[in-house]
Amino acid sequence: MRFSKKVQECSLSPIRKFYPYAEEAKRQGKRIYHLNIGQPDVETPRAFFDAVQNFAQPVLAYAPSPGLPVLIEAVIQYYEQLGIHYEPGDVTVTTGGSEALSIALNCILDDGDEIIVPEPFYPNYNTFARIAGAHIRPVETRPEEGYRFAIREKIEAAINANTRAILFSNPGNPTGTVLDESELRLLADIAKEHDLFLIGDEVYREFVYGGEQLTSIGQYGDIAERAIIIDSVSKRFSACGARIGMLITRNKELQQHAMKICQARLSVATLDQIASAALYSAGSGYFDTVRAEYRQRRDTIYQKLSVIPGVICSEPKGAFYVMAKLPIDDAEKFQTWMLQEFSDGNETIMLAPGAGFYATPGRGRDEVRLAYVLKQSDLERAMDLLALGIHEYRNLNR
């Protein structure tokens, strides 16, 4: 049987590809510290489960295609507190930020189109772009330069007649970079000058550690028609399994096209929407607590990482990832070895090898992404294991 060209050009998740080795290691009784996946360990606020428990309708019916009004209202209030005003028609509820991005790309991309994405990037961007018929044109960055990409020449060099949008995550997954106001303004200016959509994946918005409030592309009135925000409750409220996200834009025409796709898939899970609306009542105190916890983890992982001889990394400013260049030949080989051969006290770690975050062949091979979603003591132990692993691996491959 023949399959579509577009799906054949997609890949399985590079983050999940080492699971078979991990399962084998676990069967052998090895404990694995997972630094490979962004599944937070923070408890989901009780408000979510309370709302679920209080649901008393006898029929679990479809929700309206654009989303339940109670959730849309909660999202609008949340943005009001950030000083950003949205109307109900500007917010469409989606099945996770993933569906928001998939819908947005399908609304603007045809076969042969391109979107610009700074690399390294969240690998699933590639699948969503390919399934929409388009390709990603990467903007190269370097670990030695802290993965900065908001540089006019770099971005403009990637723009051509097929370019339709610039897509970026801020705070950045996998790099942990946070754009400052002038960098974000530059992206907005470039989008304006070249008539592009600017798609900001801001799902990590609350995870910034410099004391500043994150600048959102929603703040710029002059790009209201071209700004598309991908948002989600997954990381913000440690509710990844709710699969509740939002497609946010003041571009009414885009929202109307998006609604065609939303109506076709009928609706987003009713209970999860009701419960997610309740999450937004958690308040800024909740974010302060969670942020303080992650800041401490960030400090730990960065301090431990930066003293490993030969490692190149910059202090991550946001999200809960750090990307680093390791003094090894190949991170995939290293990961396989860490699972199959390495052990200290019958323990090892998993990380996400860097190549999967790059579109350019050959790049990222000696880089890794580490997610700091473990509690302090586990994180310290995991980083000691990494240091030990690098040391042993280098001795073996000397």
Added chain:
Amino acid sequence: MRFSKKVQECSLSPIRKFYPYAEEAKRQGKRIYHLNIGQPDVETPRAFFDAVQNFAQPVLAYAPSPGLPVLIEAVIQYYEQLGIHYEPGDVTVTTGGSEALSIALNCILDDGDEIIVPEPFYPNYNTFARIAGAHIRPVETRPEEGYRFAIREKIEAAINANTRAILFSNPGNPTGTVLDESELRLLADIAKEHDLFLIGDEVYREFVYGGEQLTSIGQYGDIAERAIIIDSVSKRFSACGARIGMLITRNKELQQHAMKICQARLSVATLDQIASAALYSAGSGYFDTVRAEYRQRRDTIYQKLSVIPGVICSEPKGAFYVMAKLPIDDAEKFQTWMLQEFSDGNETIMLAPGAGFYATPGRGRDEVRLAYVLKQSDLERAMDLLALGIHEYRNLNR
């Protein structure tokens, strides 16, 4: 800003387009009987809500991308009872049957490809096909012939070099037709002979009223590689708001391609999966009760409909829809008039005008789809209103 050609060729749901008129009618105090949408009024089994209430994990984490093992196992057991054997790798959990279809089409369709669908068809098929880059080539049917489409010459006339699959719903939405064994076998044979995928939307499987068990394309061993079943808990357990569906096929390569898309969207809602697994414990007694209720409704609506002068319809054998040709010029005009002008005891009805179920321009204009998802007494009243409405409308337009 420019939008994709594919999304511009999609439409908003024809079923939902009369909502503004309906809201205005409701504001004026009019009661509306909804025959326009397939939202069952049957209570969702308690097992669903019990499972939700018993969830006690502190973190609502991502589920595995292929679905939670407990749900996959429940689906496999359900099929075993139908005499159809599946392995865990044959079942992928999706966000409703909608996502199952969207993923399947993206795996097999590129720009310029075609799928064959008997018309009238579920309008969202068109959106999913267009977003995947393809077009629907309809197989024409006629109300006077009970909308039968499983006729070799008709189907083969629609096949060309770009054809990749035959997609159909069985029992049929919107027509209520049920394929008999020889008809289904014919579709399987044609798929084999022309090397096509055969996509069976079997979400209404339990809703057949002739006492027979529905034949599923999953029963044919000789088309295991080309049979794709779209399944869902939505209608089967009156749990539309759970958004839990399944993509079922023994084609391992297709499942592997599908997994690329599934990993990109990460997972399906965790709580809804756990609760949906519990639904499958409802047992066949549950289906018997629900089926008896719908059979009675089917009898009512068909009896009432067939005695309206000038109406052409066949007794629906399955699902909970009946498609009928009305003695009117234009069902959309008639629907607007029913909402704006008509009233009997301050009551009126909504139905789904037929044109939206056709790909061929101009077809279905004097047809409507009626969903019998209301309780007996409401259904009787709604049908009396329809008869009265047709009578008055014809007098006005004489």
